[in-house]
């Protein structure tokens with residue numbers, strides 16, 4: 269009953285506003301914590317995950333032939349070369365980050381990076397072995413996540429620093445940090461991205477999260493992938509329906 273009223277309230281609002289552009293009608297996620305929810309959840313029983321809405325969930329499959337040109341701005345990432353903590357939090361290996369980002373002409377602060385194996389997003393139906401999520405928050409609470417796909421190839425020194433720190437840290441504790449982390453080595457050279465509006469991919473699955481999935485991937489070695497998989501080898505949420513959302517591409 270309450271939910272119905274909420275939805276009709278939104279409809280009235282949309283009608284009053286007229287036809288919104290992608291960004292004209294996007295409530296911000298005020299007060300929502302970007303920290304991982306400590307409630308236990310299982311990747312084996314994703315159907316039990318509860319969420320309020322459900323039309324704008326992540327991850328999605330990106331059909332590269334169907335994307336539209338994005339007229340927004342690029343990504344300017346000014347991350348400090350440090351991992352403020354490395355934590356095996358029970359859902360992923362998470363690294364605390366510090367620094368700022370200018371995303372599509374707005375200021376964000378980077379909070380953390382964590383990984384999913386295999387990738388959560390798919391490109392033309394294809395999973396990558398690993399996906400990194402660089403989580404950002406704006407002052408108004410808005411969340412933007414930059415997704416980076418990793419392929420197997422050359423060893424990645426920065427990823428190794430994270431694996432070594434994870435090995436040294438106690439599960440569920442932020443007791444280890446990385447004094448010098450070359451964060452840029454975890455990012456591709458190109459800042460070209462796919463963009464859409466989605467959600468957090470772990471409970472509470474909050475919507476209106478801005479996603480920027482970089483088009484270029486970054487190599488890590490097979491051994492490094494295996495080492496990560498010893499912690500997590502299927503911590504990826506299932507692909508969600510696109511519904512009437514659009515996916516854009518910026519280069």
Ligand SMILES: [Zn+2]
Pocket residue numbers: 382383384401469
């Ligand atoms: Zn994630």
